[in-house]
Amino acid sequence: MLERINWFTENPYHGQVRVVHLLEMLRDQLTWEGLHAQVKRPLAGLKVAPYYGCLLLRPAQEIQLDDPERPTILHDCMLALGAEVVDFPYAVECCGSYLAVEKAEVPDRLAQTIISSARANGADCLVTACPLCQFNLDYPQRGTTSPAPMPVLYFTQLMAVALDLPPADWGLEGLYVDPAPLLERIPACEEAGA
C-alpha cells in the first residue's frame, strides 16, 4: 500500500511523522491548567454538549487519543474555557460522515437524533472537533425555526471567544445556525466591562 502511494505521489513517505491533534497538544503540552490561565472571557453559563463523533476516537487501536467509549478530552477543554458541560448519550455517535454527499438524508436523520438528545439534556450548543461533524450537524438545521436551531461550533471557535480574540477572527460566518445571540449572553471581558 505504502509503496503504491509513494509511487503515485512520487514523494516518498515512510511514516516517521507523529501526527497529533490540536486537542492532544493542548492537553499534553499546554495542559488544561495552562489553557485555563490564558482564558480572558470565561464562557460562564454556556451549556456546551461536547460531540466527539468518530474522528477523535476511531479506530480506537490506531488513534488512542482518548477512551473510545467514554472520552473526556473535549469535556476537559470546555471546562478549561469556563463553560458548563452537558453529557448526552449520543456524544460518540457517528454523524454520517461523507454520506452527506451521496445520501444526504442519512446524516440529516442522525443529526436530528443527536441534536434532539443534546437539547433534551439541556445543552445550549454543540461543540465538535471535526469540521465534517460540524457541517453535518449544522447544515440540516439551516433555516429551521422550530424547534429553535442549536448552534454547532468547532471547538477552536469557542476557544477564540474565551481567549478574547477579535471577533473578526472567530470565523462564525460559515455557520448555518447563527451562534451570535448565544455568545452575546456570555459576560464580556472583565477589562472590557470595567
Add this chain to the structure above:
Amino acid sequence: MIPRVMVIGGGIAGIQAALDVANSGYEVVLVERLPSIGGHMAQLSETFPTLDCSQCIMTPRTVEVGHHEQIKLMTYSEVESVAGEVGHFRVRVRRAPTYVDWDACTGCGTCQQKCPYKAESDFERGIGPRKAIYTLNPQAVPNKPVIDPDACKWLLTRAEREAEGKKPQCGACQKLCPTEAIRFDDAPAYFEEEVGAIILATGYDLMSPARLPEYGGGMVADVIDGLAFERLLASSGPTAGAVRRPSDGATPKEIVFVQCAGSRDPEHGAPYCSKICCMYTAKQAMLYKHRVHDGQAHIFYIDVRAGGKRYEEFITRGIEEGTDYLRGKVSKIYRDGEKVIVRGADTLNGKPVTLAADLVVLAMAVLPAPTRRRSPRAWASRWTPTASSSRSTTSCSRWRARGPACTWPAWRPGRRTSPKRWRRRAARRARC
C-alpha cells in the same frame, strides 16, 4: 505419601470435592479466601434447570463440611506457597486477620446489628450494603464475623487517635459483644500444612460491567450484571426477593437481558463462550415473570447454547411463559429520563430495534477467579526449570522482556508438560 488432601476454593465444587474425599476416609484441608464457604452458589436465588432453591441444595453440604471430623476448614485464608512434590506438598497458608476471636464468638450477631458503619458489599454485588463487621449471609458456615479494616471506624481512626493519646472512635462491637470476642490487635497468621494432593476449585468471577461502557456499564445505575440480579431475586437478598431497580426502587415492568455481554467478543472481552449465561438468563427471565406478573422480559441473544440434561426444555418453557427472545446484538445502552434505552439489531428481520426498558441485566462473561498478585509465583516455587522445560526455547513474552532475571514460571505449574511433550502429543494426534 501423605494421605491428606488440600482443596483450594470453598465454592460448591470445592465443597463437594472435600466431602467426597473425606467420606472416602481421607483427611481434607479446605482453604477458602472469603470468611465463609459456598462461593457463588450462595448468591444465587433458584437454580436452573429445576428451579430448586440454591440455599436448600447447598446448606446441608456446607453444614456437613462445618461438622465433618475429617475436614479441617480454613476460611479467610489463602495459599502463600507450595513446596515439595506430588505425594508430599508443604503448603503455607496465610489467614487474614479477622479481628474476632472465632473460638470465643458464639455467632450471636449482636455486633453486626449494632455496628453503625456500612460498606458496599461484594457479596450483594453493590446493590446492598453490609456492616463493617459482617458475615456473608445469615446461613454462613462458619457463622463467625470478620471486621473489614477499610470500613471499621475503630481501625481507621486508631493510628491518628492514639498519636493524640486518645482512644479510637466507636468500638461498639467490643463493648456489646457478650463473650468479649473482638480483638482489634489481630494479625495475619501463617500455617504449614502437609498434604499429598491438592485440588484446585477456585471458581470464577464475572467480568465487570464497567468494561462495557457502550452498554452503560458502571455509568447507568439500572444496568446491572447477572449476579446482581440474582441478589434481587434471592429471598436472602437486600430486597428480600422483590424485584426493585437500584436507581429508585421502582418495580421494573420491562427488563432487557443482554446475553454474551463480554463473551464471544475478542475485541473487548473474552473470546470464548461462558457457557452458563444462556441458561441463567432464561431462568432469570422466568423468575422475574413469576414475581412480576405484568412484566415483560426481552432477551437479546446471538444463539442459545443450551447443552445439558433438560436444558433445551427449560429454554422452551421460558418462551412458552412469555419471554421475548430477540436474535441480535445490542449496540448501545443509555439512560433517557426514567428509562434505559437499548438499541440493537434484530438480525432475524434485519431491522434495528430500540427498546425502552426499566432495567437492563448484562450476562457478563465468566473469568477465572482472580488470584492474588503473587500467587502464580507462589504456585511455581516448587517448579525448578529443567533442561527440558528451559524457557529460552519458548516464546514466553515475559521471558523475552525480562531475560534470565525472570522468575515467572514458563509452564503452568502442576501441569508437567513442555513444548517437547506438546509436540509429541500433537504428533500422536496427527497419526490417529
